[in-house]
Amino acid sequence: MSEPVLLRVYDVVAGPRCVDTADGQRVHDKIVPLLRTDTAVVLSFDGITMVITAFLNAAIGQLYGEFPEEKADRLVKIRDLLPVFQTTLDKSREWSKAYFRDPERLKRSIQEVMGDEE
Amino acid sequence: MIFYLPNIQSDFDGFNALTELHAAAQADKFREVEINLSRLTAFDANMCAPFGTVLAKLADAYKVISLVNAPATIQSILERNGFLANFGWAPLGDANPTSLPYQRFKLAETKLFDDYLAAHLPGKGLPTMTSEFALLFQQSLFEIFANASWHSDSKLGVFSCGQFFPMHHRLDISIADAGIGIPRKVNEAFGVTISPVAALRWVLQEGHTTKKGNPPGGVGLKLLKDFIQINGGCVQIASDRAFWQYHAGKESFSQFTQAFPGTVVNLEVNTDDPRIYHLAAMGGQA
Numbered sequence: 001m002s003e004p005v006l007l008r009v010y011d012v013v014a015g016p017r018c019v020d021t022a023d024g025q026r027v028h029d030k031i032v033p034l035l036r037t038d039t040a041v042v043l044s045f046d047g048i049t050m051v052i053t054a055f056l057n058a059a060i061g062q063l064y065g066e067f068p069e070e071k072a073d074r075l076v077k078i079r080d081l082l083p084v085f086q087t088t089l090d091k092s093r094e095w096s097k098a099y100f101r102d103p104e105r106l107k108r109s110i111q112e113v114m115g116d117e118e
Numbered sequence: 119m120i121f122y123l124p125n126i127q128s129d130f131d132g133f134n135a136l137t138e139l140h141a142a143a144q145a146d147k148f149r150e151v152e153i154n155l156s157r158l159t160a161f162d163a164n165m166c167a168p169f170g171t172v173l174a175k176l177a178d179a180y181k182v183i184s185l186v187n188a189p190a191t192i193q194s195i196l197e198r199n200g201f202l203a204n205f206g207w208a209p210l211g212d213a214n215p216t217s218l219p220y221q222r223f224k225l226a227e228t229k230l231f232d233d234y235l236a237a238h239l240p241g242k243g244l245p246t247m248t249s250e251f252a253l254l255f256q257q258s259l260f261e262i263f264a265n266a267s268w269h270s271d272s273k274l275g276v277f278s279c280g281q282f283f284p285m286h287h288r289l290d291i292s293i294a295d296a297g298i299g300i301p302r303k304v305n306e307a308f309g310v311t312i313s314p315v316a317a318l319r320w321v322l323q324e325g326h327t328t329k330k331g332n333p334p335g336g337v338g339l340k341l342l343k344d345f346i347q348i349n350g351g352c353v354q355i356a357s358d359r360a361f362w363q364y365h366a367g368k369e370s371f372s373q374f375t376q377a378f379p380g381t382v383v384n385l386e387v388n389t390d391d392p393r394i395y396h397l398a399a400m401g402g403q404a
Contacts, residue, residue: 106326
C-alpha cells in the first residue's frame with residue numbers, strides 16, 4: 001500500500017480562508033485521483049483561519065457520492081483543523097453521508113409537505 | 119410612474135413595501151420609475167441591501183430609476199453609507215463610522231466579502247465574544263453569503279449593508295440576493311407546488327437543501343438563532359412572498375402581498391448586552 005499523500009489546504013486555496021465553494025472543488029479535485037488508486041490523503045488545515053460548510057461539502061462531502069462511505073472515511077484523514085471548526089466538519093460529513101445514502105429522502109420529505117397542503 | 123416610498127424599517131412592513139414597489143414598477147408600461155422619497159420619516163440604513171436588490175432587478179428590466187425629494191435626514195442616511203452614489207449622486211468623502219457601507223458583490227467574490235467584514239464589522243457594537251465564538255459568528259455570516267452565491271442563481275450579485283444604531287442599541291446587517299428565491303427554488307428542484315411559506319419553512323429545517331446532487335449545507339442560522347435568543351435580537355428572512363422572523367425564542371411566518379425579487383437575510387443584534395459570549399454557553403457547538 002502506498003504512503004499517504006499530504007495535501008496542504010492552504011496551498012490549494014492559496015490563502016488562509018476556506019470560504020469559497022470553488023476552492024473546495026479544487027481540493028476535491030486533488031483528492032479524487034488519489035482515492036481512485038486507493039491512496040490515503042492527509043488533508044492538513046495548517047494555517048487555515050476560517051472554514052465554512054459550503055467549502056467542506058465541496059471538498060469532502062461530495063466524495064461520499066463518488067466513493068463508498070467506508071473508503072472515503074478510511075482514506076481521507078484530517079489534521080491541523082482549528083478545534084472550533086470540528087463541529088462544522090462533523091456536520092458536513094454527517095449530512096453528506098445521510099444525503100448520499102438516500103438522495104430521495106428530501107423529495108419524499110417535500111412531497112409530504114405538499115400532501116399536507118392539499 | 120411615480121412611487122411614493124413609505125417608511126422602510128427592518129420589519130415585515132418594510133420588506134412588504136419593497137415588494138410592492140417592485141411589483142408596481144414591473145407592471146407599469148413606462149420605463150421611467152420615479153421613486154419619491156418625500157414621505158419618508160424613517161429608513162433603516164441596512165435596508166439599502168434589499169432596496170438595492172429591487173432597484174437592480176428593475177434596472178435589469180430596462181427601467182430607468184430616479185430617486186427624488188429625499189428629506190435631508192433621509193438623504194444623509196443614504197449618502198453616508200454610499201447607497202446614493204450608486205444612483206448618480208456625488209459620493210461623500212468620509213465614510214460613516216457607524217455603517218457597514220452598501221456594497222454589491224459578484225457571486226464569486228466571497229473573499230471580497232471577507233475583506234468587507236474585516237474592514238467594517240469591528241467597532242459596530244457587537245457584544246463581547248471569545249475569539250472562538252467570534253470566529254463562528256463570522257462563519258455564520260459567510261454561510262449566509264455562500265448560500266446567496268451558491269443557491270440563488272442571482273445574476274445580479276449579492277448586496278450587503280449594515281448599520282449600528284448606537285442610540286437604539288442595535289446593529290442590523292442585511293445580506294440580499296436577486297435570485298429566484300427559496301420558494302421557487304424548492305418547487306423547481308423537486309417538481310412540486312407548495313406555498314412560499316411552506317417552502318421557506320421546509321428549507322429552514324436542518325439537513326434540507328435545494329441544490330440537487332449536493333449535500334445540504336448550513337444556512338448559518340443555528341449559531342445565530344442560539345445567539346439571538348440569548349442576546350434579545352432578531353433574525354429575519356424575506357424570500358419571494360415568504361417572510362420568517364425569529365425573535366425572543368419564537369419563530370413566525372407571514373406572507374407578503376407581492377413577491378420580493380430574491381432573498382434577504384437580516385440580522386439584528388442587541389448591542390446593549392453586557393454578556394460575554396463563549397461556545398460553552400451555546401452548548402459548545404455551532
